Amino acid sequence: MIKLNITNEQVKINLNKKENVLFTNNNVGIYLNDNKDSQRQFGSIYATNYRLIYVDNNNQSKSFTINLENISKTEFYTGFLKSSPKVTIYLKNMVNKDNKNDWICSICSFLNPIDSISCNLCGVVKDTNNSNRQNARNKSQFDNSCPKCTFKNHPLMTRCELCETTLKPLQSTTPTITPEFIRVSFRGGGEGQFYSTLKLVLEYKAWSIEDPNDKVLQRDQSAGIGGILASVDTKVQSSQSNIVDAFKDLQTLFLKADEMVKCADQLASRLPKNKEQMTDVEKEAQYFLNSSFNDINLGIAPTATSDEESLAFELKAILHGDSGLLSGNKRNVINLDEVWCAWNRGRGVALLNPKVLIDILPYIERTTNIRSLKLQSGIIVLHNPSHSLEEFNKRLESYIEDCRGGVTTIEIAQKEELPPSLIEDFILCAQAKFASVVKDVSSGGLVRYWKNEFKDFTIENELNDYFVNWKL
């Protein structure tokens, strides 16, 4: 029995994490052993899955709690005439008498019962000093040592004699009353339910049932590499489950959106087509329908068309419009991926397949001066006439002419204002087509381009005939 100082309102706060109140009754009295406890005659009893809590309604300092694991057995008394029904709760004796009185042999450290004079194992006579020492050890448990300076204070001190730190009230100082049994007298009924609940909880030992989540938490707290790994594991698991949940949500959202669109379509079909025949209510409905379409960004969908010509028109606007990707002097070469992204951004939710874009390219080439070019790496780019392979090759030759010592990729990239990787791709294409430029990798790995002079060199050799008809 441990004293508590709580009121009925504070019971909930006092509960542990896993503790649930299973039963309450607010009109009970307490008997300690066979005697009525005069100070605890009007209170509430709470039965949780861990303990019993008695809260006195008049004097909160008289409240106490009993851990269920300390209960050895219970009895039920139905009541007779004026005496109320009672539940008797027998308490386990918390101090193990046997242990206290056993003595340990100083020679072989065998644990002997109190009544043996010599050691049962080795026959050495019981050392009288031994028991003194044990007393001293028991005493030390009640020592009031300071948590800061470790000075051993007198048990009655509340502040440390040396450093004035407030001392922790020791377990032993909280007054525990240990009657053999207590009786709970139910003056307002409800004893049957209380007894059956208590029986059930005691039978299943509810306090000892571990929550599987508890174990995870404990693993989290474990130290070292194992702990870190475990925490990483749990984090990954939780984020994974979050993602899965998110995708599920998204899917349901899509379904809902589909339903909404269908629903809106149905509504629209029900409304009369002719505006003049509409009643005010119907007009309002039509307006609401249109505005909500716009609100959820589906307004673009009806305007987005799918036939080739209008698609090409859209694409032309993106490439050559006022702020088009290839208009002005901004850029002359653009990656097809980028075009596709820009186009789809403009289209909102009515996304296009990349294949559609590729299919439309011939039409664009017929109607504008934009041309597409598939580079050696497989990348397709769109370019203005100034950046056709012929024009590029001419410029490349002139750069080399100016340099007289081989020109690097970076230099060309700077002059062309294009990324070096794209330039490399362009040069590869130009080389394959015109063969007027040759590549040179120096020992340091730097790439230079030179004018193709291989044709101009000859080596006099009598075996040259062997190579005359040689081709790769």
Place this chain on the structure above:
Amino acid sequence: MTTIIDFPPFYTQQPNVETLSQQLQLWSQHILKVCKQRRQFQLSMSDDIWTNEKIQRTRVILLSTVICYYLLISTGLATYTDTTKESVWVYWRTLAEWAAVLYDHVDGTAQLNTPLTYYELTEGDYSHLSELNGLPTPILRSAINILVKQNKAVTIKTSNGEGVKFI
């Protein structure tokens, strides 16, 4: 005009097929010329012929492999010395030419119908009279095989090495 060996792109494998073809021909001609000048029969992939310190072009391992494989071997002007393919015999004279040189030499030194060892042919006293001096045995053996097919020579197996008799 500078020579091809001072033209830096000469040391990089060209991406254009046509240019590459020209480049490989130039390389092959260059190699044969240099080997003949040096009387060098064996050419490894790390030979100094592949590099030009003057213009700092030294990383041509890939190119040298390509040249040896595609050009010299496909035109019969080189064969691999072993299965590791790390060096080749360069035939700056073709095997047929070597066979002719061999026969002329033996005939010229009045050694027809005389059993001769391979050592005598390439390192013997008379070898200095012809280009045969220092000729590696595998090339010599191939040349003799040509003569054997033409019924101009007979190989002789002895306990202490190989021999040949020219007819």
